Amino acid sequence: MLRKILLLIIVSLGSSVPVFAKNAVKPGISVSATPLKPTETQEVAGVYISQYLLRNHFRKIAVNDSLSQEIFNRYIDNLDGSKNYFVASEVDSLRKIYGTQIDDEFLVGKSTAGFSIYNFFLKRAKEKMRFMKAVVDTAHFNFSKPETLALDNKTAPWPSDKSLLRDVWRKELKYLWLNMKYSGEKKKPIRTTLSKSFTTRLNLLNRQKPEDAFQAYNYALTTSFDPHTSYFSPDEYKNFQIDMSRSIEGIGAKLQTEGEFTVVAEIIPGGPAFKNNLLKKGDKIIGVGQGKTAAVVDVTGWRINDVVKLIRGKKGTTVSLKILPASQSGRGPSKTIHLLRDKINLEEQAAKKSIFLQNGQKIGVITIPSFYLDFEGEQLNTGNYNSTSRDVIKLLNELIAEHVQGIVIDLRENGGGSLEEAVKVTGLFIPNGPVVQISSSTGRTTVLDDEDGGVLYNGPLAVLVNRYSASASEIVAAAIQDYGRGVIIGERTFGKGTVQSIINFSRPVPGIENQPDLGEIKLTIAKFYRVSGGSTQHKGVVPDISMPSIIDTSAIGEDTYPSSLPWSTISPSVYQPTGDVSAAEIDILHQKQQDRSSKDPLYQSYLNDLGRLDQIRKKKSVSLEDSAFKTEIETMKKIEDQWIKETDTDKNAKAVKKDVLLDQSASVVSDLSLLKKGAK
Template sequence: MRQRLFQLPLLFVIALTMATAALAAPHPVPLSELFPNPGQTRAAIVINKVLERYHYRKVSLDRSFAQSVLERYLKALDPNRTFFLARDVDRFQNGSRNLDESLRRGELDIAFDIFRVYRMRVDERVAHALKLLDGKFDFNVAETFVFESPETGWAAESAELDERWRKRVKNDFLSLRLADKPDEEIRDRLRKRYEGLARRIHQFKGGDVFQAFMNAYTETLEPHTSYMSPSTSENFDISMKLSLEGIGAVLRSDNEYTVVQSTVPGGPARDSGQVHAGDQIVGVAQGLDGAMEDVVGWRLEDVVDKIRGPKGSVVRLQLLPKTSGSARHAREVSLVRNEIKLEDQAAKSDLVEDLTNGPGIRIGVIEIPAFYRDFDAEGAGAVDFRSTTRDVRRLINDLVMRGVDGILIDLRGNGGGSLAEATSLTGLFIDTGPVVQVKDAFGKIELEADTDPGVAYTGPLAVLVDRESASASEIFAAAIQDYGRGLVIGEPTFGKGTVQTLIDLNRYVPGGQSDLGRLRLTMAEFFRISGGSTQLRGVEPDIRFPSAEYMTEHGERSLDNALPWTRIDPANFKKAGEMRFDALARLSADRVAGDQGFKMLTERSRLVREVEEQKRVSLRERDRRAEDDLRNRRFKEDQDHFLRSRGIAPVDEDAEQVDEDALDAQRKVIARIEVEEAARILADGLQMQRGNSPRAVMRD
């Protein structure tokens, strides 16, 4: 069975967690069990054949590609080069000269050999780290700690690794010290962290090793193709259900941290307003008073198991915000696990009125968090099943009845969803015609088109997007732009222009009784009707907001081995009009230049990029404190200045008692900054028409 996916990459496992029974504590796995078995050999052979035949990017399993797989596997295990020695790597490379031939035959000895050595090296390094904790650190010395860097070579001797670990442990210690933790608590916490690292590595089973190596193989090819073991497949199935219990956050592993990839509309994480994409989860606790467990260095599956729980129960997360340079600004967030239903992700509408540049002009705003469709209800024959298009049509009619002069579609943070809904939603604003082209691995091109005659809305239209608008959002925004039907405003979008399918590997082994897992395979690419792909570049707005200046390496652009941007012949379509936006862009730029809200948002984007590009930090305490104080002050001062300009008293989020209602109101005001400017741009356009255009009308 295959299932087409049109969403953001799920990046290994999802924390849209269902309630599950408590798991038995795993036991250490003997080294004697860390050898490949016949089922894994069969799976490796099948994976290679499927990739060679069906992957969109043609696989050339030669010696060069195989060496890249080896390098990625080593990087996955040891990204900071703090475990393996140079002689280990030399031996691995010498033993893998014929890795391409071995992979074709499903021979996996080298992968398991590397992992057994890795486990031994982890034990050595953890023992050394624990000894370092018993000593003292001088935080007055001017020295730096270097994060993962391509220039960092493999250590030639153990003494060189000792020095890297001295700085690593010192940095870990200082980060907690900056969070005002007492030294004894820090030692206890780090001791548990390092011991936990070794314990979890000892719990890796043969299937875990196989999955890690196979994903090094697939990621060498392209970032959205991945192997899912039977247990990971089960988690994936949970994530695709329409009703889920959990916190509603998509998680990924980044080095030793668990990172929030995105939050789900209607979920506790999104609704709290305190969990954001890019935040690092450094601790998890159960209930209102359970002990906080440090989860730095944990496997992603283990962190997810801690976050899982029954509906109505409380989980507390300790988060390190993306804009923070150290753990000093870690915050604790309490979330009540809840059921995430389809209606919680539904589109909703609002009005923007009293625009200074267009007195009397009213702009309707329709926020679409996801492209949803209740396939279960539809399959059961329900006539009134829920869908994005149906909900938006109803909202349009309501807004037109309220006399709006234009409509703004807000797709910020919308990571995608149903392709059928992206197509039919476009059809509300155009007559009939193509919406997107889909090219498969064999070069065949299919058109997804709106075939429903008629238009639901003919008035002025704009689409607001940001760096998290992806996949189906990009298809809709690109179609509106290509048809000249409306303006696209905001930031360049994510750039997710590929199509994945789920392949059950068991179907390729007739009579096989073992479960070989599944392959999430990139098998097609989206192309705009104008011919260019949405892949990598995303959708470039007609009018850019200034925060876009600081996002050059965001989204698909930041992923290794991402498919390149390309183009095919344009589809046959008739433009609805020509959009002239130069004058509108100038008016907006003049307005935004003096706007405190945009100054704050732009500074936030700059701070995020600054943190992302930071490769080293000081290990001298006074320098580190000064750096963190400056960054935090810059962040707060701009936000407080903006809020006061709106007559709002800023809420101290770090206070012991926080007014949650005031904090929620503050967040909503910040979220409206871009919406209000996009509405002003629409109002400018209406003013330029000198009132010659009639108000919007409803259409069947």
């Protein structure tokens, strides 16, 4: 029997590709002596996965050779997107063998092709680790030689033969050596540390299980329908439930896997990482240590469940994380940070306010880290439960009492949460009417309305967003924009306009008391639409006044996923725009912002840093010459300092002044206030 257990409005801000994989059983492809095979439980789960994808997913896809090739391409790219495991002839052989077989297996829930490809990949991964260890143990590198390593191989061909492949491995080893040299870990011998790391990773590869292959293959399968559909094994779902409850003692961050790396997907408001402000979305965790002095264990290539177990621990204890910062595009050098484990502090998670002077006017800022709601407290009507809308009402009343001339709602980094709360918060600024439309796969449309019939605050308003503003945040920003109620400032939002349902797989077997756990599937079942009729999916919300952030928008966002559902439209809702901000007024505000920012040395310095970072991100290769590598690293370290400053989580007035984008947004609201006063 299948039962639906949860409906979520959530956002995935990155891939979750399970760890290593490799091996195959066909002519032209060598095989491992003990290949991984699916378990009986996995074979049954595979049937459920295929049935639910075909019957219940929002996107209806024809099962044919075209789908088979799409799944194959995605799987190969997930396993070897960096083009440093396979050679071209091997990819061609695998494609001929399995490229048109996957769709037939998918119809009956089989994963034979997936396991064969994974086994071959696993065999090559072991070969690479043995090569890397042998070279690092004996070789002496020439770092004055003008050599480069390709960093972006997405459009590059696979190496034509094994000798070229080994040359890539040799260059990668030089790159790792230089990264360690400039990471600040001078106490540790580089050769010994790298050798130990390769030994550990080889041991991990030797301990691969059927679950690793099953997860890797089904990730490619489910994300061929859309990037937010995925299968959870029983162990993965336990971690997912812990993340949603946010009750575990740890660092307060959601993690996911990208290739061989564990990556920070979300910083949970109120957690240690949120308060410490040293760990960021997109950071790659490559090492974990217990306490400040214990050895840091290399976790590159680890299963995410094992990494999570190392990071979690008792309240009051310290965990050390060795990371590749996102601000440096994961290109090094690494750095080590220390976090004190604790439970999530709901007070820190709550919306907060601050007031500061701008152009002689008081401007209020309300920062909403997420749209949270204590569902149980609401149902029991305890009268004192956690709720975003309740907190924002309190903050708005306080700001009104202090006679602010305008308000900025800061939704940067807000990945969504409770849809109910997003609708209620929007309703505090509009008289009444629809806020969002939800369309199911059958075409049925549900409209969620603001039903309070009143406006708590009707003064000058702006909503500040960035590429990490997603899902429920986009609904609020889109509604404020469609109603003409305020100015949207920042950069285009994530574009996550889909709804997921979590479905549990269970199999009733007569006479067996403890049924096998088959896992769960997170399935996309609907799309969000603005009241004006356009979807927030894929395109996100385009700001009225653009201001770039340090986020790499070429790598973050729904439009970066090849399988994301397309932007589309439905009929608009019947609604009455408030007309608080006209197109002509936005043009004036935009011009004023441009004039002001062009004379602001802090903002210009910020733009200069972004320009240099953008140049680094666009580089297709990195120098393996010591002096050139060092120069680039120093540039990235300077930008890292700016990244920390921009995303400072202290929300008092003094810290707000450090935030150049919030400072500029407050000035826009001040301009709007003066513009309205002049019109009276």
